[in-house]
Amino acid sequence: MPKKKASKERVLSGVHFMLGNYATVEGAISAGCNYFAGYPITPANEISERMSQRLPQVGGKFVQGEDELCSVFSLAGAALAGGKVMTATASAGYNYMQEGLGYCYAIEAPMVIVDVQRTRGDNFASQADVYQMRYGASGDYEAIVVCPSSVQELYDYTIWAFNLAEEYRNPVIVMSETTIALMRERLDIPTADKIELYDRRYTKKTPDEYHPFEALANQCPEAAPIGEGYHTIYSLNPHDEYGNIDWDPIVFDNLYKRVTGKITENADKICRTESYMMDDADYAIVTYGSEFRPSIDAVETARKEGIKLGVLKLCNVWPVPENAICEVAGNVKKIFSVEMNLGKYVREIERASKNKCEVVSVTKNRGFVHTTDEIMTEIRKGVL
Amino acid sequence: MADIKINPRRKYLRPEKLPHFFCSGCGCGQVLNYYTQALEELDMDPEKMVHIGGVGCTARIPVYIKTDMLHGVHGRTLAWATGIKMMKPDLPVVIFAGDGDLVSIGGNHMIQAARRNLDVTVVMVDNMNFAMTGGQVAPTTPEESVTMTTPYGSAEPRFDTCRLAIAAGATHVERWTTADRVQCKDAMKRALQHKGFSLIEIVSQCPTHYGRYALGTGDPQKVIDWIKDHTYKLTTADSISEEEKSGKLPCGEFYRVSRPIYQGTTVMSGKEDK
Structure with missing residues (x-):
């Protein structure tokens, strides 16, 4: 690259x-x-x-x-x-x-x-x-x-x-x-x-050697400049490695497995998370976006009350940082999924937790981010 | 077998794509033929250009041209072209769009690109119906036509796409029919040389759908004859009564002017206070 x-x-x-x-x-x-x-x-x-x-x-x-x-x-x-x-x-x-x-x-x-x-x-x-x-x-x-x-x-x-x-x-x-x-x-x-x-990888091949959508199963293809003789068809339709529109089942299979595989097989390289006070945590908030802000305050409040709470902040939600979530699930008694909707991404967290711990959905869709108190109310209920 | 002649303009095409998938008697093949003639006469290399097709029969025309092409989404041809021209203003961009693609789903993109005078050539093949999907009514279908979605005749008036384009700000607008082979080729040549938004509408026969459902014939020659009977040339317009013109589309070069081309919504002239 x-x-x-x-x-x-x-x-x-x-x-x-x-x-x-x-x-x-x-x-x-x-x-x-x-x-x-x-x-x-x-x-x-x-x-x-x-x-x-x-x-x-x-x-x-x-x-x-x-x-x-x-x-x-x-x-x-x-x-x-x-x-x-x-x-x-x-x-x-x-x-x-x-x-x-x-x-x-x-x-x-x-x-x-x-x-x-x-x-x-x-x-x-x-x-x-x-x-x-x-x-x-x-x-x-x-x-x-x-x-x-x-x-x-x-x-x-x-x-x-x-x-x-x-x-x-x-x-x-x-x-x-x-x-x-x-x-x-x-x-x-x-x-x-x-x-x-x-910067994207541009091909060094000549137009005759260049196959516009040829790549390994976990990679994207090399790019070519347009208008310079590489005569590529950029079509929504299923296309083979030459860019030809083709409805052969094998062409479907290869194309869709590669465009998904280049992300899923590199998920560990793409995904980022940040941990706060997780080393000794008994409980974890897993959250993303602006909900991280009240969550980090909740950790401070909880620790004062003797609850060993930490936060796993997801820097990206897709692809799902499955390994990081799974690791947390193995180390805590409960995960609190905090998000500003009526409970969506909690499903991904539950899936990635692989039943290693209980996942509690802390939700809100009232036009405002959670307050620390609102999160703490759920935490206190959850650790009883 | 040794005497088989290769069409010299086959060099512009992707041989592996042939034979094409158009119905026998369809006008799209003619349009492709006229276009390659225009390229040859201007000595333009499609490999140094970008061609765009959306969705529909006409959108398939550039699939056969050996060129970089964008394809497969309905109506967004001019949006694609906008991005390309902003990054590579000198790269010629030619769009092949059907009437459904250009003035139904893509109508607003067409109007706005014309207003901005985006420097592209648009070849609209007007076969007066949605053909690839099986012959449904389009905004260009003549009134009272029977189609697959107008079993009692179309109760909607048709668009005059050329008038629409001129009103919106297009700087080069012509209409011909597939029967006007020299005029089509020359119009495309003018468009390829024009700096600004060119629209070449080519009224075309769809014997498979419009012919069979609206005109009661699947014979391409009869559909072309019907088109000839329902159009007239601007050059002879003075000798035709208004009554005779009624319900017919004029054909000819309507408009060609020079106006600054689109370079972005706000452009620094270099004189601004920094």
Whole structure:
């Protein structure tokens, strides 16, 4: 994988007090984003607005399309034309993009999609779309979804998302949330030489030697520039390693096993988790996104009350960090799954726990993140 | 066998894809033929271009061209093209879209791309119905036509796609029929050389569906004759009464002007205060 450092003129190194949506933009600019298409939707608007200002400054292109379909399909075109591309939307807009995402998973177009998750119809805080992030499009594919919990992580994880997209030639979703997107916090932007970037692998083969979708079962294929003689068909339809549309059952099998295998077989390399006070923990909260914030406060309160509580923070929800969850399940008496919906990702946590401990679902869909007290009420009940 | 001649324009095609999958008598093969003639006369290499097809019979045309192509999603051809042109403004992009693809599901993309004067060529093959799905009514189906979803005749008026494109801001608009083989080829040549949004509509015969259901004939020649009877040339428009023009589509070069092309929603001129 070709590595390089971020370019100095793109990185606003220093300490900032910055809006989460702006931090997302700066992460993208640092990562080398040179194409953005968006459609107005609250609470993601500040991303488009800042992009419209920043991208032309660094030689990139900004498009406000006619709808989210224009956003996502123009991303596909720009990605195939060599761009590092991003769009941003919020839950309802992400619905519209599923058609395009299905295409992008199929032709293996690298791109970053920021979904500033919100409640249905309004702009309150929610994590109710955690499954839609992964299962929105039709067909067999695997999604990569990273879930920041702070303004700093919006910056850091957006860069991470671009690197994952390039490495696996796959759409990567940044699961932002109203909570952090519209929050101002301290943001430390490092110097450019501290930011490592990956670029997709371009083929060194001649057009005659090049097979556009040929790759090992756990890899993405090498890319080729468009308009330079590689005559590749980028079709949603099942295609063989030559790019030929083909309905042979073997072609279906090979294609779908590879586009899922390149993610599932590399899940351990992709997944990141962070542990807090887990060394001696009897109980664990497993959580993601902005729900990490009250969870870490709950640990402090619980420890004062003599409850040995720790937190496993999932930095990405898809693919599921199964090994990390399973390990925690083997070491504690109970897992508390804390999320801002009526109980969704808890199913994945239960599955990954392999019955090694009980999993308690701590849920809330009332437009606001859990308070520490609300979490503690469930913890106290659970440890009785 | 030794005397079999190879069509010199076969070099533009993917031989492994032939024979094509169009029904016998379909106009899509003719359009592909006219297009390769235009390429040859302009000495353009499709390998140095990008071609786009959405979903439908027409969308299959570029599958046979040896070129980088995007294919397989309905109606989003111009959205794809927008991204490509933003990253590679000098790369020629040609879209083949059916009437359903372009003005039904993809209608808004077409209107907005025309408004922006996106620098692409759109060849719309108008066979007046949704053919690949079995002959359903389209926004381009003539009124009162019987189709698979209008058993009592279509109660909807049809789109005049060329007028729509001009109103939206397209800078080069022409309409011909598959029977106008020289005009189609020349129109495509003008489009390929035009800087800006070109729409070439080609009214085409679908003997399998529109012919059989709406016109009562599966004979391609009879469908072409019907199309000829239901269109007229702009050049002879003055000699035809308004009554005779009623319900018929005009054919010809409607519009060709120069206007700045799309380069993004906001572009720095270099004069801004930093």
